[in-house]
Amino acid sequence: MNKSKGHLIKKILPGSIAEEFELAPGDRLISINGHEIEDIFDYQFYAEDTYIEILIEKPDGEQWILEVDKEEDEDLGIEFDNGLMDEYRSCHNKCIFCFIDQMPKGMRDTLYFKDDDSRLSFLQGNYVTLTNMSDHDLDRIIQYHLSPINISFQTMNPELRCKMLNNRFAGEALKKVDRLNEAGIEMNGQIVLCKGVNDGEELAFSIREMMRYIPNLQSVSVVPVGLSKYRDGLFPLEPFTREDAREVLSTIHHYQNESYQKYGNHFIHASDEWYILAGEELPQEENYDGYLQLENGVGMMRLLLNEFEEAMKELQEKISADDLDFVPREISMATARLAYPFIRDMAARMMEMVPGLMIHVYEIRNDFFGEMITVSGLLTGQDLIAQLTGKELGEALYLPQNVLRSGEEVFLDDVTVTEMEKALQVKVDIIKSSGRDFVNAVLDRA
Numbered sequence: 001m002n003k004s005k006g007h008l009i010k011k012i013l014p015g016s017i018a019e020e021f022e023l024a025p026g027d028r029l030i031s032i033n034g035h036e037i038e039d040i041f042d043y044q045f046y047a048e049d050t051y052i053e054i055l056i057e058k059p060d061g062e063q064w065i066l067e068v069d070k071e072e073d074e075d076l077g078i079e080f081d082n083g084l085m086d087e088y089r090s091c092h093n094k095c096i097f098c099f100i101d102q103m104p105k106g107m108r109d110t111l112y113f114k115d116d117d118s119r120l121s122f123l124q125g126n127y128v129t130l131t132n133m134s135d136h137d138l139d140r141i142i143q144y145h146l147s148p149i150n151i152s153f154q155t156m157n158p159e160l161r162c163k164m165l166n167n168r169f170a171g172e173a174l175k176k177v178d179r180l181n182e183a184g185i186e187m188n189g190q191i192v193l194c195k196g197v198n199d200g201e202e203l204a205f206s207i208r209e210m211m212r213y214i215p216n217l218q219s220v221s222v223v224p225v226g227l228s229k230y231r232d233g234l235f236p237l238e239p240f241t242r243e244d245a246r247e248v249l250s251t252i253h254h255y256q257n258e259s260y261q262k263y264g265n266h267f268i269h270a271s272d273e274w275y276i277l278a279g280e281e282l283p284q285e286e287n288y289d290g291y292l293q294l295e296n297g298v299g300m301m302r303l304l305l306n307e308f309e310e311a312m313k314e315l316q317e318k319i320s321a322d323d324l325d326f327v328p329r330e331i332s333m334a335t336a337r338l339a340y341p342f343i344r345d346m347a348a349r350m351m352e353m354v355p356g357l358m359i360h361v362y363e364i365r366n367d368f369f370g371e372m373i374t375v376s377g378l379l380t381g382q383d384l385i386a387q388l389t390g391k392e393l394g395e396a397l398y399l400p401q402n403v404l405r406s407g408e409e410v411f412l413d414d415v416t417v418t419e420m421e422k423a424l425q426v427k428v429d430i431i432k433s434s435g436r437d438f439v440n441a442v443l444d445r446a
Contacts, residue, residue, distance in 0.1 A: 006030040006057055007037060008081035016077020021066050023056060023078065026273040030055040038084070084375025093131055094166035095154075096235035097192045102228035102369075105201055107413065127190045129165060130173040138176055147186035147219065152176065154191055155198040156209035164198065181213045189220035190296060195238045198250065207268050208256045214263050221293040222252060223271040226378075229370030239372050245278035256287070265289050271297040273374070276338060281384045296389070297375070300433070301342055308346055315353065315439060323416060326443060328356025330394035332426075334364050337374040339400070346435075350442055359442065360392050368413065377402040381415025385423045393426040396439055401432050 006028035012018045029037060032046040032054055054066045054076075068076070094101075102318045127150045141149065155161050158171025180187060182412065189210060193199050198206070203222070210220055224240050231237070240248070252270045259267035266289050275282050285306055288299040335343050340363040347359040364387050366373040368380040388397070404410060409417040421428050431441045 007043075009078055010081045011079040013075075013077035013079070016075070017068060018077040021068070026059045028057045029078070029080075030057050040080075041140060041144060041146065047076055058352075091132065092167065093127070093129055095129075095192075095224040096164055096166065096197070096237065096427060097154075097194050099226050099228070101234060102226075102230045104230050104368075106327065118425055122380045126150065129154075129167075129170065130176045131165065131167050131170050133173070133176060138179060142179070142183040142184060145183070145185065148188050149180065149185060150188045150190065152192070153189045153206065153210065153220070155202055156206040157202060160198060160202060164194070176444060177213065177217075181216045184216060185211065187217045188198040189217060190293075190294060191220060191222045191250065192225050193222055193240075194225045195240050195244060197237075199244075203248070204251055204255075207251070211259060211267065212254070214259070214265075214267060217267075218265075219267060219289060219292040220271060221269050221271055221296040221298045222248065222274070223296055223298075224273050224277075226375075227370070229372075230233065240277060242277055242279060242390070245274045246280070246356070246431065249274055249278055249280060269293050269298045272299070272301045273338060276301075276341075301339070304433070304435050304438070305342065305346075309413045309435070310439060311436040311439040312353070315350075315443075319353065324354070325352060328358070329444065330358040330360075330392075331396045331442065332360040332362065332388075332391070332393040333398045333431075335400055336366065336376040336379055337363055339376055346438060347442075350439070354443070357442070358394065360394065362388060362391060364388075376400045378412065379403050381411035381420055382413055385420055388424055393424060396427045396429050397424065398429050398431050401430050404430065 008023055009018075009029060010022060012023055029043075031037060032043070032052055033049070034053070035042065035046050037043050037046070050070060050072050052068050052070075054068060056064045056066060058064065070076075086242065100385045112191055126355075129152045140146075147225055153174075154164050156174065158174060161170045161174065162168055164170070177187070191198065191203070191206060193203065207220070210217055225237055226243075227237055227239055247268055252268050252274075255268050256266040259265060266287055269292075272282065282302045282305070284298075285299075285302055288294075288302065291299045291303060294300060294303065315324070333343055333347060340361070344361045344363075347361045351357050351359055362382055364379055365371055365377060367383050367386070384399070384403075403412075404417070405412070411417075417428050417430075421435075429441065431437055
């Protein structure tokens with residue numbers, strides 16, 4: 001896109017300021033208050049004021065200057081052809097743990113795009129390495145006081161970080177954290193833990209170093225590296241064992257206790273996989289500090305179980321009051337290895353409580369990426385179809401929401417929900433991620 005020609009407007013929201021001023025798709029935004037708009041950050045910053053002047057160019061080249069009086073932070077109601085209002089920046093690292101490098105050939109192109117764009121950290125919650133962040137980007141984050149930014153630390157050892165990211169500037173990039181901290185920018189962190197690389201004493205060192213940035217660095221998650229079966233020619237990495245997981249949890253719990261005593265928060269968090277691999281109980285809800293790292297799989301199971309318990313109490317009250325309107329039904333559920341024991345037990349609890357309810361729960365092995373991949377978000381349609389064919393599925397098959405591409409009814413391997421229904425001869429329904437949605441779906445209530 002030629003920036004001198006502004007930004008193409010894709011949609012005008014009904015009832016918005018933009019509709020009132022008769023803007024239309026195909027128009028271009030040139031500037032706000034005389035400032036050229038580089039990307040979505042500039043747009044949101046300059047559009048905040050209660051009085052703004054907008055320069056718009058119509059498709060025929062005619063230019064309009066609009067004087068807008070509005071409430072502070074009131075949205076103009078414009079959606080752009082490109083949500084970022086700029087080109088997406090790809091990652092220039094060659095991380096030893098990168099999952100995209102472990103993808104098989106022949107999948108859709110978007111699955112091979114590696115982003116490392118700091119703007120997506122604020123807009124979508126993506127984690128960035130800081131190696132692709134220019135001084136200009138850093139200045140704007142500080143100027144606009146954008147928070148929080150999500151950072152992939154991996155390690156606080158500069159030399160080791162260069163090795164892990166295969167980027168000679170990766171260690172130097174950690175100095176940007178100092179500037180963000182000095183400016184009071186809120187941050188969240190992530191460590192992808194690789195056995196024999198950044199674990200053990202290196203993990204302990206990294207946690208101690210990151211604790212220096214509390215409270216601006218609000219939380220850090222530790223997640224195990226995902227290893228697919230497509231690692232030929234890549235850095236040799238091994239899966240963690242049960243004993244490894246217990247050692248990782250021991251380190252994390254030590255620094256959680258230290259942080260809680262000093263700062264009143266737990267700061268460093270282990271993703272659910274560690275507890276399941278270690279065979280240890282999940283922490284209670286208060287240990288997750290408000291689930292700041294939920295999208296990294298930290299506390300997902302605890303939140304699901306707590307919501308499920310609340311919904312079950314309400315269900316029991318309805319049953320006790322003879323107020324449950326339920327038609328006996330037989331259904332099925334499928335999930336990946338990680339969540340399977342929890343879903344199985346939840347289903348068993350519901351069958352025990354509700355007469356006439358039958359739920360078949362199936363654990364799906366990830367043949368597509370390999371058995372070491374155990375999360376439902378990486379299940380494919382073909383694995384589900386292959387392993388559920390011939391099984392008792394009842395009147396409906398329920399699947400977790402994260403098996404589908406966001407906003408679409410398509411699986412990771414481009415199999416559609418309709419194709420799965422045809423192959424398995426059963427209605428496929430998607431359950432949202434909450435425990436209450438689980439109960440309502442089983443009872444066939446909207």
